[in-house]
Amino acid sequence: MDKLLIRGQKRLKGEVVISGAKNAALGILPAALLLSDVCTVENIPNILDIAILRRIMESLGAKFIDIDDYTLRVDATNVSSYVATGEDMHRFRGSYYLMGALLGRFKKAVVTFPGGCNFGSRPIDQHIKGFEALGAKVEIQHGHIKLSANKLTGANIYLDVVSVGATVNIMLAAVKAEGVTTIENAAKEPHIVDIANFLNAMGADIKGAGTDIIRIRGVKELKGNVVHSIIPDMIEAGTYMIAAAATRGDVLVKNVIPKHMESLSAKLVEMNVKIQEYDDSIRVWVKDRLSRANIKTLPYPGFPTDLQPPAAVLLLQAEGISTITESIFDNRFQYIDELKRMGAKARVEGRMAVIEGGSKLTGAPVKALDLRAGAACVLAGCVAEGVTEVSNVSYIDRGYERMVEKLNSLGADIRRVSDSDSA
Numbered sequence: 096m097d098k099l100l101i102r103g104q105k106r107l108k109g110e111v112v113i114s115g116a117k118n119a120a121l122g123i124l125p126a127a128l129l130l131s132d133v134c135t136v137e138n139i140p141n142i143l144d145i146a147i148l149r150r151i152m153e154s155l156g157a158k159f160i161d162i163d164d165y166t167l168r169v170d171a172t173n174v175s176s177y178v179a180t181g182e183d184m185h186r187f188r189g190s191y192y193l194m195g196a197l198l199g200r201f202k203k204a205v206v207t208f209p210g211g212c213n214f215g216s217r218p219i220d221q222h223i224k225g226f227e228a229l230g231a232k233v234e235i236q237h238g239h240i241k242l243s244a245n246k247l248t249g250a251n252i253y254l255d256v257v258s259v260g261a262t263v264n265i266m267l268a269a270v271k272a273e274g275v276t277t278i279e280n281a282a283k284e285p286h287i288v289d290i291a292n293f294l295n296a297m298g299a300d301i302k303g304a305g306t307d308i309i310r311i312r313g314v315k316e317l318k319g320n321v322v323h324s325i326i327p328d329m330i331e332a333g334t335y336m337i338a339a340a341a342t343r344g345d346v347l348v349k350n351v352i353p354k355h356m357e358s359l360s361a362k363l364v365e366m367n368v369k370i371q372e373y374d375d376s377i378r379v380w381v382k383d384r385l386s387r388a389n390i391k392t393l394p395y396p397g398f399p400t401d402l403q404p405p406a407a408v409l410l411l412q413a414e415g416i417s418t419i420t421e422s423i424f425d426n427r428f429q430y431i432d433e434l435k436r437m438g439a440k441a442r443v444e445g446r447m448a449v450i451e452g453g454s455k456l457t458g459a460p461v462k463a464l465d466l467r468a469g470a471a472c473v474l475a476g477c478v479a480e481g482v483t484e485v486s487n488v489s490y491i492d493r494g495y496e497r498m499v500e501k502l503n504s505l506g507a508d509i510r511r512v513s514d515s516d517s518a
């Protein structure tokens with residue numbers, strides 16, 4: 096497997112363009128399966144998760160035409176299979192959206208349990224509760240989830256936990272159900288709004304996406320020939336904003352929606368980082384010493400859990416003791432041990448990481464234990480003295496488009512080598 100060799104202590108400077116949102120694209124492409132027609136999706140990120148999803152959808156009978164590097168025409172006219180049980184399903188979390196999409200289209204689905212990053216138990220009980228409320232029978236056998244319904248009927252569903260995946264999956268299954276579905280305590284992430292906008296453009300009737308109550312009035316048919324452009328990836332944008340600050344650089348992060356970045360921007364300002372927002376870009380630079388801060392992850396519009404590993408690298412550059420409280424996932428601090436190999440002074444106390452700023456990071460061999468943990472290792476490598484070797488790079492490829500090229504264009508010194516090259 097490939098490794099990254101990062102020569103650190105480089106201040107990142109220049110401009111970086113953010114790609115389309117991974118987590119929106121992972122919902123929008125399966126949503127196209129609800130349609131026996133063609134649609135066009137623009138601003139699709141070129142990442143491994145999307146390549147795998149595309150392969151799965153092709154195995155179901157969907158056809159894809161690459162209009163350009165970032166635009167796909169999806170033709171789901173001849174999709175005939177509702178069985179998605181290959182190894183690919185286990186390779187990423189977003190494969191769970193095939194449950195809602197296939198159930199919505201065929202009233203049945205057989206899918207493999209989703210995989211994805213391992214940061215504790217990641218149950219799907221709220222997805223299942225939603226499908227059952229709509230009238231589906233759900234059986235779990237041999238690692239597969241079997242869903243079937245004679246008909247899907249709108250229902251009131253109160254989510255016991257705010258779940259992005261359950262909110263989207265219920266939306267997908269309910270779009271063509273009979274009657275009205277209400278999701279209460281729904282997640283409010285921007286990509287939920289994006290997926291709802293895509294479905295509405297196809298003729299769905301979804302109101303309230305982006306608030307905690309979403310109402311879906313079922314429609315009989317959806318219409319094709321829709322063109323939809325995916326929103327920018329707020330987690331990728333946040334990663335580059337943090338990278339700029341951690342390296343005491345000066346970066347214009349382009350193609351972002353500044354409103355989506357507010358929880359991070361506010362935290363950066365609190366830490367003495369300079370922020371200038373424009374219509375669709377944000378400049379991030381550092382002039383003064385970085386102040387300590389406490390971060391608590393929360394569902395949107397709170398501080399995103401996906402940005403806490405990169406944020407830890409920034410807190411290591413600040414003066415004093417900072418804390419990160421992880422309130423979404425129960426085991427998302429495994430990467431701290433990797434950072435410790437580089438000299439980080441930090442400890443984990445249950446759901447909290449205590450981070451002592453000001454200690455010097457030095458290059459070391461570290462592992463990308465998951466997607467965002469991998470981003471943290473790369474950022475730490477950019478800051479550290481000497482050479483950092485990051486292994487398990489495919490995790491990073493899953494969700495960051497051309498991360499090495501983008502960082503190198505900002506002045507980082509990162510080389511990708513395969514195991515045989517480095518031997």
Ligand code: UD1
Nearest residue numbers: 118188189217218219220221222256257258259260423424
């Ligand atoms: C999605 C994102 C992931 C992000 C996370 C939180 C995708 C593909 N992944 O993951 O990048 O880190 O949102 O913003 O979009 N939960 C239950 N039962 C359920 C579902 C969730 O208890 O049925 C719990 C989870 O264990 C977690 C919390 O709810 O503690 C939030 O999880 P959820 O929002 O569902 O995350 P994912 O959809 O897995």
